[in-house]
Amino acid sequence: MSPVRSAGEVLEAIQKVKAGATAFRTNFFPVQSKLESWVAHDELTTETRDNVTFFVRKDRDFAHLYFCAASPSAFGGEIGQLSVIRTHKLAIDIVGPEASLTELLSLAEQGGFRRYSRLVRLARVASPITPTFVPAAPGINVAIKGDAPEILALIEGSFDRFADQLPTLYEIEAAIAARQILIIRQNEQIAALVFFETQGLTSTIRYWLVAAPFHSHGLGSTLIRHYFSSQPAVRRFILWVTATNQNAIQKYQHYGYAPDGLVDHVLVSEPVTS
Amino acid sequence: MKTVPEILKEIRPEFDFTASNDFINDGMLDSFDMMTLVSALDKNYGISIQGTDIVPENFKNLQTIEALLRQSGAKP
Numbered sequence: 001m002s003p004v005r006s007a008g009e010v011l012e013a014i015q016k017v018k019a020g021a022t023a024f025r026t027n028f029f030p031v032q033s034k035l036e037s038w039v040a041h042d043e044l045t046t047e048t049r050d051n052v053t054f055f056v057r058k059d060r061d062f063a064h065l066y067f068c069a070a071s072p073s074a075f076g077g078e079i080g081q082l083s084v085i086r087t088h089k090l091a092i093d094i095v096g097p098e099a100s101l102t103e104l105l106s107l108a109e110q111g112g113f114r115r116y117s118r119l120v121r122l123a124r125v126a127s128p129i130t131p132t133f134v135p136a137a138p139g140i141n142v143a144i145k146g147d148a149p150e151i152l153a154l155i156e157g158s159f160d161r162f163a164d165q166l167p168t169l170y171e172i173e174a175a176i177a178a179r180q181i182l183i184i185r186q187n188e189q190i191a192a193l194v195f196f197e198t199q200g201l202t203s204t205i206r207y208w209l210v211a212a213p214f215h216s217h218g219l220g221s222t223l224i225r226h227y228f229s230s231q232p233a234v235r236r237f238i239l240w241v242t243a244t245n246q247n248a249i250q251k252y253q254h255y256g257y258a259p260d261g262l263v264d265h266v267l268v269s270e271p272v273t274s
Numbered sequence: 275m276k277t278v279p280e281i282l283k284e285i286r287p288e289f290d291f292t293a294s295n296d297f298i299n300d301g302m303l304d305s306f307d308m309m310t311l312v313s314a315l316d317k318n319y320g321i322s323i324q325g326t327d328i329v330p331e332n333f334k335n336l337q338t339i340e341a342l343l344r345q346s347g348a349k350p
Contacts, residue, residue, distance in 0.1 A: 011329065012326065014326075014328065018322070021322070029304075029306045031304070095306070125288045198301070199301040200296075201302055202304065
């Protein structure tokens, strides 16, 4: 594995694979800003093998594995040969419509990964409405920079590091600077938060949580309603949720979300210890 | 053969792609949609869009997508 020094290197690596591709497959869909941020923080390494380029992104005590493969068989032939699979715990996301994933899932399992979690994407289409003044909601505030460590601790304590793409402190600080984290404080601590990313007509909820001592007080509901009303230009609201988390799915369905057909199988590998 | 707006409409039916000049900044296409679109365009036009061309600038609007198709050997 060698470090990725620029976003352009990634595109060139993808190009090399795609040039001879018969059935190009990938799980690597980074937006430019995220890619540049990973490169700037030295989080990304790469290895090109026969008709496949792998990318590894460091995250806490493990790493995410991404691939661009000329075909599923090229992916299957090389994934088990990666040296990093023997030295690091890895998580790989296989994303797409469920019916299209069978072969890649089987090949990843043959390469040493085991199924860990399955997420589904939910979407909510909003009617176009005229932007209006959003009244301040009592108790709801936009997070400030000093809140970042507390927000990170809450997210790490509430979500799964392998499946939920947990943010780093610098990502949280960037989201705060973009006014994309809303919080409710009670008893001098953050009782609830919603962390979202809005890009034009689409808004993605990354994390919505109520801290355990504050459950069943209506804080989550207050927060998400305020979030919707604060995004009048958005036409499509999306999020990923663990498929077995029926409690969360029912809450989202209550607010009009429904599965849009995309699923994300998360598989993990254990390093070889001998 | 489907037109580019028809393909886009299949991918994201909730958006009016003829009303935007910047699909990426307007939040109408995300990176996953871009890969889905590349795959659909490759199949529809019998071409192979190069990896180095899969950048947001080429998927900004109908004109840039059609220019990309011409550059890749298709006649949109």
